[in-house]
Amino acid sequence: MKQHRFNHWSEIKYLKDMVTNPMIEVGEYSYYSGYYDNHDFEDGCVRYLWGDEKSRTLFNPIEDHGWHLDKLIIGNYVCLASGVIILMGGNHNHRPDWITVYPFAEQIESSYEPKGDTVIESDAWIGMNAMIMPGVKIGEGAIVAAGSVVAKDVPPYTIVGGNPAKEIKKRFTDSEIEMLKEMRWFDWKREQVERASPILSSSSISQLYEFYLREVLPSNPRMK
Structure with missing residues (x-):
């Protein structure tokens, strides 16, 4: 087997x-x-x-x-x-x-x-x-x-x-795709992904971007 x-x-x-x-x-x-x-x-x-x-x-x-x-x-x-x-x-x-x-x-x-x-x-x-x-x-x-x-x-x-x-x-729209390509959520720390999972499991890219600006980017400014 x-x-x-x-x-x-x-x-x-x-x-x-x-x-x-x-x-x-x-x-x-x-x-x-x-x-x-x-x-x-x-x-x-x-x-x-x-x-x-x-x-x-x-x-x-x-x-x-x-x-x-x-x-x-x-x-x-x-x-x-x-x-x-x-x-x-x-x-x-x-x-x-x-x-x-x-x-x-x-x-x-x-x-x-x-x-x-x-x-x-x-x-x-x-x-x-x-x-x-x-x-x-x-x-x-x-x-x-x-x-x-x-x-x-x-x-x-x-x-x-x-x-x-x-x-x-x-x-998604072209502008939404550009936002997703900037955020690269799949490269975030696992705990950040877990906190964002309710948003990731929705269609609100703008809400995810707000999360990214508030909680992800400050901890890793090189992602910008």
Whole structure:
């Protein structure tokens, strides 16, 4: 029986408690809700990423081939639903600019092309069975609808959906989004987040901004 299995659909597991791969960076309170997928986060949700314990014993493309491998970077308070797939760099040996996309073993060293780090910024929500393609950046507060295939960057506080995923709407007005980007509530101290949780669980961005000016900014003026 693998570690990190889920016992019920309501159960979540914090990524900080699960991740062992050095190619994955995760923030605080981000979680994976993987009951229906029945996979571990690093062996099912994240795919084709060298650096897990088994792959490290089999080969080392950094030392063997000099490859610069892409990383997966996940911010704070990110929600990943069951069935989410994050495709990474282990299979970037299929070259569409070559005559064949077949990865001949003799050409593996020269065939690899990095896509860039895959980044899921803080407070993003990735819906059930969504697929994140390599090198994509999902902005803070963004929502990816269930079943979507995300092939390009998603702006902050934007809802996208479909295959390929396209913008459905902005979550807030442009001015409200700028306020949220300034406040970065997900980087506050945990006790400040807890005090602000009733406001965070509302639609009053102006009220949150007042809280930020009154209680957060004075304690950390560098946030401005």
